[in-house]
Amino acid sequence: MAYDKFTVLTSTAVPMPIENVDTDQIIPARFLKATKREGFDDNLFRDWRYNSDNTPKPDFVLNNPIYSGKILVGGRNFGSGSSREHAAWAIYDYGFRCVVSSFFADIFKGNSLNIGILPVQVSPEFLDKIFQAIEADPKSELEVSLPEQTITILSTGEKESFAINSYKKDNMINGYDDIDYLQAMKSEIKTFAEASLY
Amino acid sequence: MSTPKSLFDKVWDAHVVRKIEDGPDVLFIDRHFIHEVTSPVAFLGLETRGIGVSFPERTFATADHNTPTINQHLPVADPLSANQLKALETNSAKYGISHWGLGHVKNGIVHVVGPENGITQPGMTIVCGDSHTSTHGAFGAIAFGIGTSEVEMVLSSQCIMQPKPKKMRVNVNGKLGEAVMPKDVTLYIIAQLSAAGATGYFVEYAGDVFRNMSMEGRMTVCNMSIEMGARGGMIAPDATTFAYLNGKELAPKGEAWDKAVAYWKTLPTEEGATFDLEYTFDAADIEPQITYGTNPGLGTGISQNIPLANQVKDGEASYKKSLGYMGFAENEQIVGKPIDYVFLGSCTNGRIEDFRAFASIVKGRKKADNVTAWLVPGSHVVESQIKEEGILDILNEAGFELRQPGCSACLAMNDDKIPAGKYAVSTSNRNFEGRQGPGARTLLASPLVAAAAAVTGVVTDPRELI
Numbered sequence: 001m002a003y004d005k006f007t008v009l010t011s012t013a014v015p016m017p018i019e020n021v022d023t024d025q026i027i028p029a030r031f032l033k034a035t036k037r038e039g040f041d042d043n044l045f046r047d048w049r050y051n052s053d054n055t056p057k058p059d060f061v062l063n064n065p066i067y068s069g070k071i072l073v074g075g076r077n078f079g080s081g082s083s084r085e086h087a088a089w090a091i092y093d094y095g096f097r098c099v100v101s102s103f104f105a106d107i108f109k110g111n112s113l114n115i116g117i118l119p120v121q122v123s124p125e126f127l128d129k130i131f132q133a134i135e136a137d138p139k140s141e142l143e144v145s146l147p148e149q150t151i152t153i154l155s156t157g158e159k160e161s162f163a164i165n166s167y168k169k170d171n172m173i174n175g176y177d178d179i180d181y182l183q184a185m186k187s188e189i190k191t192f193a194e195a196s197l198y
Numbered sequence: 199m200s201t202p203k204s205l206f207d208k209v210w211d212a213h214v215v216r217k218i219e220d221g222p223d224v225l226f227i228d229r230h231f232i233h234e235v236t237s238p239v240a241f242l243g244l245e246t247r248g249i250g251v252s253f254p255e256r257t258f259a260t261a262d263h264n265t266p267t268i269n270q271h272l273p274v275a276d277p278l279s280a281n282q283l284k285a286l287e288t289n290s291a292k293y294g295i296s297h298w299g300l301g302h303v304k305n306g307i308v309h310v311v312g313p314e315n316g317i318t319q320p321g322m323t324i325v326c327g328d329s330h331t332s333t334h335g336a337f338g339a340i341a342f343g344i345g346t347s348e349v350e351m352v353l354s355s356q357c358i359m360q361p362k363p364k365k366m367r368v369n370v371n372g373k374l375g376e377a378v379m380p381k382d383v384t385l386y387i388i389a390q391l392s393a394a395g396a397t398g399y400f401v402e403y404a405g406d407v408f409r410n411m412s413m414e415g416r417m418t419v420c421n422m423s424i425e426m427g428a429r430g431g432m433i434a435p436d437a438t439t440f441a442y443l444n445g446k447e448l449a450p451k452g453e454a455w456d457k458a459v460a461y462w463k464t465l466p467t468e469e470g471a472t473f474d475l476e477y478t479f480d481a482a483d484i485e486p487q488i489t490y491g492t493n494p495g496l497g498t499g500i501s502q503n504i505p506l507a508n509q510v511k512d513g514e515a516s517y518k519k520s521l522g523y524m525g526f527a528e529n530e531q532i533v534g535k536p537i538d539y540v541f542l543g544s545c546t547n548g549r550i551e552d553f554r555a556f557a558s559i560v561k562g563r564k565k566a567d568n569v570t571a572w573l574v575p576g577s578h579v580v581e582s583q584i585k586e587e588g589i590l591d592i593l594n595e596a597g598f599e600l601r602q603p604g605c606s607a608c609l610a611m612n613d614d615k616i617p618a619g620k621y622a623v624s625t626s627n628r629n630f631e632g633r634q635g636p637g638a639r640t641l642l643a644s645p646l647v648a649a650a651a652a653v654t655g656v657v658t659d660p661r662e663l664i
Contacts, residue, residue: 019516020393020493024630029609033264033278035238035285037346047632052618075516077394080427080493081630082609083329084236085345106363106397106429107329111345165361167221177347182355183249185216185224189357192215193253197461198228198322 003116005175009144012069015134022081027090041093066138073100079108088112102127126160202468209340213323222359228322230257230352231308234282236327240350241289251293253356259290259297262307264611267601306577306603309333309545316446320435320462330545332423335432336416342430364474366399370407372481377660380415381644384422385487385497392511393495397427407481413442414551421546425494434466489629489642491520504530539622540571540652544608547625548576550583552645557592559649565597566655574606610635623651
């Protein structure tokens with residue numbers, strides 16, 4: 001099923017220089033009770049974003065009007081823990097289309113790619129440079145080019161390449177997903193299943 | 199001579215339907231478990247696309263994540279949870295999927311009921327929309343957690359698209375010390391490697407500590423693999439595995455059993471097989487463990503003090519944030535810290551051996567007055583065993599009650615929430631901020647450490663009570 005195509009994204013970014021941001025923080029389990037895929041943005045980072053009486057916590061970055069944009073920049077080991085795709089949905093529903101970190105947890109990375117969020121893994125040094133650029137000027141923009149597989153800090157011109165396999169890259173550029181691919185393989189899968197040991 | 203192969207390579211390679219150049223492998227999935235929380239949107243996706251379930255006999259549904267653990271005979275009070283449970287029932291019926299809902303005699307936590315009914319077998323590929331699917335690797339299966347888009351993928355095609363992970367082997371040799379449980383072994387390994395130390399890898403556990411471990415213990419170890427970032431962990435099948443499976447309802451029978459065992463015996467890693475990364479630990483270095491921070495890598499031997507920031511792999515700011523949330527300080531002693539709650543249960547430690555261990559400490563003692571204890575069996579089968587073996591009597595005598603099966607306070611989706619600011623010694627798998635309830639503070643530990651805390655009201659070394 002097609003999602004938004006991703007080619008080049010130029011945007012300001014929201015900095016979250018915290019390590020090991022786990023999916024329980026991105027969306028706590030008590031907000032996983034929906035049977036439809038809608039409205040998860042309100043509960044993105046719920047317990048970091050709101051007090052228990054639902055008033056916003058002013059020192060949390062999403063509540064700081066200085067920062068905005070379609071790119072979320074997180075610390076090392078972003079998205080660890082639970083496999084809940086709701087974490088990726090919440091990030092997407094909030095308006096982010098790209099998450100940058102120096103290291104991603106596997107399941108989160110896969111979930112993001114499956115719903116049209118581009119996870120961009122950069123070196124720890126480049127991640128620091130991004131944080132510094134945003135700190136110097138919150139309106140500083142990043143340019144993420146999927147065709148070129150590069151991320152650029154526009155204020156300084158510094159650039160780094162990132163990895164993505166060509167299958168997933170083509171999917172994202174064209175808005176295809178894995179189910180489209182697998183539906184075209186049905187007879188091959190059926191033959192394989194008939195020879196299965198289990 | 200052919201290149202020596204690992205257990206992981208043998209199972210993975212036997213399931214590749216197609217290799218995509220510079221892309222993932224298309225991997226055939228033998229068994230798919232679903233539960234009420236991560237499946238509804240996948241079924242919705244099938245409807246939107248107008249496609250069905252390709253192999254419904256390969257998918258098994260059980261309700262566990264949001265189910266209440268008391269009064270299960272009554273209607274579920276929370277309308278959102280009730281709605282998810284109803285969706286699981288309706289979707290399973292619509293597509294012809296086996297469904298063990300709330301109240302069913304086989305109901306329980308997905309990673310407990312799969313193995314105990316013989317659904318999980320060596321050499322299989324197994325997935326579920328739950329990261330602790332790694333549990334099933336204890337049988338020598340490749341088992342890992344997936345997202346909801348992938349649940350839809352498996353329902354519609356019985357395949358998943360995955361790049362082949364790198365391989366890691368973790369060896370633990372020697373004899374475990376007194377009161378050292380499989381949970382301590384895994385918490386020790388995670389503390390050594392950190393919460394991200396195995397990301398990108400699939401782990402094989404090897405060495406005599408795992409060879410001598412029961413299936414329950416192996417499940418605890420493989421379960422926690424995800425807590426160091428690994429997609430999954432596995433242990434080669436052996437006589438212990440076969441003895442556990444023999445006679446289980448959905449395991450092969452008669453001639454099919456003999457044939458299956460003959461195949462399973464070919465699976466273990468061959469001498470000379472290579473791994474991308476290998477660690478070796480000495481069992482003698484492992485004491486009962488406990489965590490003090492907000493990721494499972496922040497744990498230590500129970501007799502140790504909380505490390506200084508420069509002694510851990512996490513960055514200083516993240517480490518201090520973590521200790522701040524826990525209300526702890528660097529270099530503090532952990533033993534003696536007062537606690538408020540004890541949780542025995544979850545897919546990590548909700549099996550019969552865990553209840554036997556807990557009972558061995560509380561027998562003849564009394565629950566501490568300041569402690570609220572939630573003891574939650576992993577399944578109705580475990581619940582029955584607890585009663586049949588007389589464990590329930592021991593627990594009741596000591597002032598404990600048994601609840602009904604489910605995930606419960608491990609992720610606190612139901613009413614079993616640890617209140618803000620309170621400390622819980624928990625046998626579950628995650629000590630993340632708010633995991634067991636908003637503001638809850640979790641110390642992960644083994645059933646023996648949990649029992650020692652439950653009867654003393656403070657963090658206590660179980661070796662003092664044995």
